[in-house]
Amino acid sequence: MLKALAVAPAMLSAASPFEQLQTPSAPAAPKLQVGIVSRHLQWTSVEDAIDLAKTAGYDAIEWNVRAGTHVPPERVEQDLPRVIELTRKAGLAVPMITTAIQDASSPYAEAILRTAHGLGVKFYRGGQYFRYDYTKPLAPQIEALKPRIASLVALNQKYQMTWAYHTHSGLGNIGGNVWDIWSAIKDFDPAYIGLNYDTGHTTIRGGNGWGDAARVAMSHIRCLAIKDPHWERNAEGRWVSEFVPIGEGLVDFQARFELLKAGGFNGPVNVHFEHHGLLGTDVGTWKLAMPRAEFQAIIKQDLDRLRGAMRAAQVI
DSSP states (O other): OHHHHHHHHHHHHHHHHHHHHHSTTSOOOOOOOEEEEGGGGTTSOHHHHHHHHHHHTOSEEEEEOSTTSSSOGGGHHHHHHHHHHHHHHTTOBOOEEEOOOSSTTSTTHHHHHHHHHHTTOOEEEOSSOOBOOTTSOHHHHHHHHHHHHHTTHHHHHHHTOEEEEEOOOSTTBTTTTSHHHHHHHTTSOTTTEEEEEEHHHHHHHHGGGHHHHHHHHGGGEEEEEEOOEEEEEOTTSOEEEEEOSTTSSSOOHHHHHHHHHHTTOOSOEEEOOOSTTOOOOSSSOOOOSSOHHHHHHHHHHHHHHHHHHHHHTTOO
């Protein structure tokens, strides 16, 4: 009996990792947070924007640190700490900010990264998109981006930040098809250089083939921008893409999240609103052309629909 009692603690110790996983106190697997991009809230104050996001049920806010926004870049050291403090006091996270940073020479780049790092922010969206000159061969233009991108690596290492390039589909923008921008960043460490993968723009450029590019670039997909587009004929009879509420367009969100989950994605997810006239502006303020309650219902509906797809993919 004494021998059995002596062995029992060892047996319990060997079993404890499994038993700990089964107990309610064990830490749960990380779940994806969903934020709202602050450009759609620029018509109101910081405090009211936080209240709108919290009331709708968002987990986070991706604050703009660009000219004409709640946090102008020249005031980042004064304003960003206050904005993030207010956001976190309300129970919302700020894992990511939006900037105009394209390379290390961008105005206020180091001040923005130093301030954001000190506040615990890990990711920042890059600045205006790199663009093609269609009068010249395209491949050398993509190759020429590498030194500009490389200039950010030392800054990102210094402040432990990840630059996330937005995959925008607009005519002339590099990145919408993912393959082009991936070929420029693939040799950089994704801890410092990555993609803000846009579900809407990659569908516009990639159609049913979006999965091929996503699989190739998976290691560098660090952040996720949520939009849903469809195609319609304009007044001239031409097919054009337009953004619609989540679930009413072409994006199979469950399939996207299942693929991202299989690839180990665990970055910030942020919802954009380019329907119902809510795009707003990046420069200066704009007035909301609808009742506040209608705006609140729109941003909540998109969130609820997105979370439905995320639950189906078992990422929340």
